[in-house]
Amino acid sequence: MPKRVGRYTVSLPNRPAVTGFAAVVGKKEGEGPLAKYVDFIYDDTTLGESSWEKAESHMQSDAVSRALESASLSASELDYIFAGDLLNQCIGSSYALKELDVPYIGLFGACSTMAESIALASIFVESRAANTCAAATSSHFCSAERQFRFPLEYGGQRTPSSQHTATAAGCAIIRDQGEGPYISNVTFGRMVDLGVKDINNMGSAMAPAAAATISDFLKDTGTNASDYDLILTGDLSLVGTKLLKDLLIRDQIDIKDKHADCGLLLYDIKKQDMHAGGSGCGCSAAVLCSYIFKNMRKGNLNEVLFVGTGALMSPVSIQQGDSIPSVAHLVHFSNSKGEA
Amino acid sequence: MPKRVGRYTVSLPNRPAVTGFAAVVGKKEGEGPLAKYVDFIYDDTTLGESSWEKAESHMQSDAVSRALESASLSASELDYIFAGDLLNQCIGSSYALKELDVPYIGLFGACSTMAESIALASIFVESRAANTCAAATSSHFCSAERQFRFPLEYGGQRTPSSQHTATAAGCAIIRDQGEGPYISNVTFGRMVDLGVKDINNMGSAMAPAAAATISDFLKDTGTNASDYDLILTGDLSLVGTKLLKDLLIRDQIDIKDKHADCGLLLYDIKKQDMHAGGSGCGCSAAVLCSYIFKNMRKGNLNEVLFVGTGALMSPVSIQQGDSIPSVAHLVHFSNSKGEA
Numbered sequence: 001m002p003k004r005v006g007r008y009t010v011s012l013p014n015r016p017a018v019t020g021f022a023a024v025v026g027k028k029e030g031e032g033p034l035a036k037y038v039d040f041i042y043d044d045t046t047l048g049e050s051s052w053e054k055a056e057s058h059m060q061s062d063a064v065s066r067a068l069e070s071a072s073l074s075a076s077e078l079d080y081i082f083a084g085d086l087l088n089q090c091i092g093s094s095y096a097l098k099e100l101d102v103p104y105i106g107l108f109g110a111c112s113t114m115a116e117s118i119a120l121a122s123i124f125v126e127s128r129a130a131n132t133c134a135a136a137t138s139s140h141f142c143s144a145e146r147q148f149r150f151p152l153e154y155g156g157q158r159t160p161s162s163q164h165t166a167t168a169a170g171c172a173i174i175r176d177q178g179e180g181p182y183i184s185n186v187t188f189g190r191m192v193d194l195g196v197k198d199i200n201n202m203g204s205a206m207a208p209a210a211a212a213t214i215s216d217f218l219k220d221t222g223t224n225a226s227d228y229d230l231i232l233t234g235d236l237s238l239v240g241t242k243l244l245k246d247l248l249i250r251d252q253i254d255i256k257d258k259h260a261d262c263g264l265l266l267y268d269i270k271k272q273d274m275h276a277g278g279s280g281c282g283c284s285a286a287v288l289c290s291y292i293f294k295n296m297r298k299g300n301l302n303e304v305l306f307v308g309t310g311a312l313m314s315p316v317s318i319q320q321g322d323s324i325p326s327v328a329h330l331v332h333f334s335n336s337k338g339e340a
Numbered sequence: 341m342p343k344r345v346g347r348y349t350v351s352l353p354n355r356p357a358v359t360g361f362a363a364v365v366g367k368k369e370g371e372g373p374l375a376k377y378v379d380f381i382y383d384d385t386t387l388g389e390s391s392w393e394k395a396e397s398h399m400q401s402d403a404v405s406r407a408l409e410s411a412s413l414s415a416s417e418l419d420y421i422f423a424g425d426l427l428n429q430c431i432g433s434s435y436a437l438k439e440l441d442v443p444y445i446g447l448f449g450a451c452s453t454m455a456e457s458i459a460l461a462s463i464f465v466e467s468r469a470a471n472t473c474a475a476a477t478s479s480h481f482c483s484a485e486r487q488f489r490f491p492l493e494y495g496g497q498r499t500p501s502s503q504h505t506a507t508a509a510g511c512a513i514i515r516d517q518g519e520g521p522y523i524s525n526v527t528f529g530r531m532v533d534l535g536v537k538d539i540n541n542m543g544s545a546m547a548p549a550a551a552a553t554i555s556d557f558l559k560d561t562g563t564n565a566s567d568y569d570l571i572l573t574g575d576l577s578l579v580g581t582k583l584l585k586d587l588l589i590r591d592q593i594d595i596k597d598k599h600a601d602c603g604l605l606l607y608d609i610k611k612q613d614m615h616a617g618g619s620g621c622g623c624s625a626a627v628l629c630s631y632i633f634k635n636m637r638k639g640n641l642n643e644v645l646f647v648g649t650g651a652l653m654s655p656v657s658i659q660q661g662d663s664i665p666s667v668a669h670l671v672h673f674s675n676s677k678g679e680a
Contacts, residue, residue: 001341002469004419008443010469051660079344080528088428089654090448094531098652098665103348103528105456106652106667108430108448116445120460127467129342129350188420188443191434312438312446314429320391325438327446 002126006220008213009187015338016125018118019178020071023290024063025266025282026141026167032267037290039066045142045167052143053091059282060085060096060138060169067134067171067289071178078102078173079130082117085138085281086110086165087147092138102134111206111235112189113137114170114285115308115329119186121174122331131176138169139280148199148315161239162200163279166266170285172293181296181304185221185332189213191312193325199313203240203263203276205324206309210236211247213307213328218253225255229301232292233328234284234308235263237277262287284308292333302335342466346560348553349527355678356465358458359518360411363630364403365606365622366481366507372607377630379406385482385507392483393431399622400425400436400478400509407474407511407629411518418442418513419470422457425478425621426450426505427487432478442474451546451575452529453477454510454625455648455669459526461514462671471516478509479620488539488655501579502540503619506606510625512633521636521644525561525672529553531652533665539653543580543603543616545664546649550576551587553647553668558593565595569641572632573668574624574648575603577617602627624648632673642675 005011023038030041040062049055060083068075081100084107085092097104109116117135124130142152144165150156158164174183192212196205210233218224225231236244241261248255262284263277288306295301308331313324345351363378370381380402389395400423408415421440424447425432437444449456457475464470482492484505490496498504514523532552536545550573558564565571576584581601588595602624603617628646635641648671653664 002467004468004470053656053660084446084448086429087654088656089426089450089652091652091654091657094652094665095657095662098531098533101530104531104667105460105528106424106448106650108424108446110429120445123467123469124463127342127463127469128344129463129467130344188445190441191438191444193438310446312429312431312434314427314431316393316428317431317435320393322435325434327444 002123008216009185009220011185012122012126012183014126015182015184016122016174016176017178017180017182018172018293019175020067020173021289021293022063022066022070023170023286024059025286029166029168029266034266034291037294052140053087056092056138056140056143057096060092060136063169063171064134064136067173071173075100075102078132078134080105081134082107082120083136084108084113086144110310110312111279111281112308112310112327112329113281114288115306115331118172118331119188119329122183122186125174125176133174134171135174136171137281137285139165139282141165141167144280158275159200161276163202163237163263163276164274165280166278166283168282168286170289172289181293181333181335182337183331184334187213187217187330189328191325191327193323195323197323199318201239202311203236204243205311206326207236207240207243208247209326209328210244210307210309213330215251215253217330225253225258228258228303228305230260231255231258231305233261235279236261236309237263239276296335304333306331306333342463348556349525349560351525352462352466352523354466355522355524356462356514356516357518357520357522358512358633359515360407360513361629361633362403362406362410363510363626364399365626369506369508369606374606374631377634378626392480393427396432396478396480396483397436400432400476403509403511404474404476407513411513415440415442418472418474420445421474422447422460423476424448424453426484450650450652451619451621452648452650452667452669453621454628455646455671458512458671459528459669462523462526465514465516473514474511476511477621477625479505479622481505481507484620498615499540501616503542503577503603503616504614505620506618506623508622508626510629512629521633521673521675522677523671524674527553527557527670529668531665531667533663535663537663539658541579542651543576544583545651546666547576547580547583548587549666549668550584550647550649553670555591555593557670565593565598568598568643568645570600571595571598571645573601575619576601576649577603579616636675644673646671646673
């Protein structure tokens with residue numbers, strides 16, 4: 001059963017298992033360094049659909065089907081699906097999943113959605129409110145650009161600090177037992193807003209939230225950064241990564257040898273001209289559900305902290321001059337099932 | 341601990357308690373029949389803010405403060421707050437709650453948000469993942485109109501089947517013990533889409549989802565509509581209510597003596613010219629967190645099924661010719677704490 005540890009962390013002694021997972025990505029992401037780890041690369045990022053929004057839903061639906069297949073399950077064996085995305089009213093998820101006939105728990109956590117959905121699913125499984133859950137999310141460069149920035153046809157120039165919304169989707173299947181990795185702990189984050197108002201610098205807006213959640217988790221569990229093989233943020237990219245390290249050093253937490261960021265892993269940012277790196281719900285979802293979980297299964301990584309970061313503004317709040325509140329949720333994955 | 345009952349329902353033997361609640365509403369809602377039950381009526385629906393979105397956040401923040409006060413708690417005693425709303429990227433909630441410094445679990449369930457948030461909070465409390473949670477949501481007529489329909493200045497005419505987004509917010513505090521009502525069972529719904537495409541007839545789009553969830557719950561628990569004092573939907577209003585009753589009769593479920601709808605309770609729809617009735621996340625939240633909970637505490641109602649219904653489309657999906665997927669989540673409130 002779930003057990004509260006410290007002020008903010010919930011320990012899961014039975015350690016729910018990630019028994020299946022899948023990641024699907026667009027053409028540009030498929031030209032990046034993680035190409036060999038993902039399940040499918042779409043050469044045509046319309047996916048044959050008549051709109052970018054429909055393409056995103058199609059992609060998320062594919063990720064769920066492939067994750068179910070990798071867990072040797074059918075949708076009818078799922079108790080719940082936890083999902084959300086960046087599109088207004090989360091239509092990326094609702095239209096992707098409406099045919100599944102699975103109880104649907106809709107989330108909005110912006111780019112923290114993959115961490116939020118896995119954390120919720122694992123608490124449901126640990127507490128026996130569910131036996132089997134899916135956690136899914138997606139983002140699409142073209143649907144996000146026109147909603148948050150400019151229509152593609154405008155040909156807008158991007159600032160060096162801006163991040164590129166990944167065309168990608170990921171899904172993880174969480175069960176009470178089966179092949180791992182396993183989920184040992186989760187920490188849901190508090191919102192942090194240090195006053196950043198630049199929508200082209202979301203890494204800086206989100207870094208303080210990531211720092212707060214990482215610091216909370218380490219304090220709650222009495223562990224150090226050195227106890228983990230990897231502390232993986234998604235997605236702070238270049239600017240936010242530097243700020244995160246600086247913020248944590250003030251708390252005497254040094255993550256420099258342990259840290260990686262999904263937004264910097266998904267692309268070769270120099271060669272691919274990706275400015276500060278990748279972002280979008282699908283970015284961390286796809287990196288986690290391919291490169292990370294596969295390296296955990298191979299034993300190359302054993303203890304991983306996955307910290308999903310979300311910027312909770314909207315174009316309207318930015319136009320009204322508001323700063324960007326952010327949140328970071330943490331999931332601790334382990335290769336050992338534990339003793340419970 | 342949570343216990344699965346049948347295919348879709350989770351029973352909560354310890355019955356988490358709604359130890360505090362509050363509802364705040366706008367001027368028009370304050371002229372309706374529930375005025376004497378709500379905690380506060382804003383004569384000025386700008387709440388002194390410079391935008392409708394900020395007014396909505398202000399209102400949700402007020403509802404949370406008042407609910408905490410009614411439970412004699414401070415925000416620092418909350419383990420989690422579950423919240424969401426209708427605005428793009430759920431800014432109604434994020435800007436309302438960012439200063440609370442409480443772990444934030446963002447949801448998107450459209451008008452089902454109050455049921456979704458209470459259901460999640462009660463599973464967290466039952467499983468001891470949390471001791472104390474808040475569940476909150478809001479909607480504002482003016483922020484919703486310009487986002488989903490037309491700017492107010494346009495003076496658009498409404499169809500008879502259209503619903504009026506309530507200017508209202510509600511919050512419930514869920515704890516492991518304390519004064520009730522208590523939460524006995526929850527059922528998360530599956531998405532249903534029977535092809536309705538008319539954004540001015542959302543009651544019809546949502547009724548099939550409500551019918552499915554009510555039918556699932558009764559089957560799972562082996563109970564009948566007659567076992568409950570009230571089956572409360574939020575919000576199907578006139579058109580959807582008729583359809584819900586017709587759909588359930590086909591399953592031999594007769595709710596006609598037990599049913600009420602939050603969208604029809606909040607206003608005197610004829611006198612106030614409210615067309616088919618009220619809607620919006622805040623509508624069912626405010627009705628539940630005032631009239632319903634107060635009547636439960638008085639013993640006028642003992643067993644209540646609260647069925648929050650959400651239409652999961654967006655203006656973009658409607659413009660692209662898509663139909664409206666809907667979902668309904670159910671929370672079973674009881675006046676007795678139970679034996680566990």
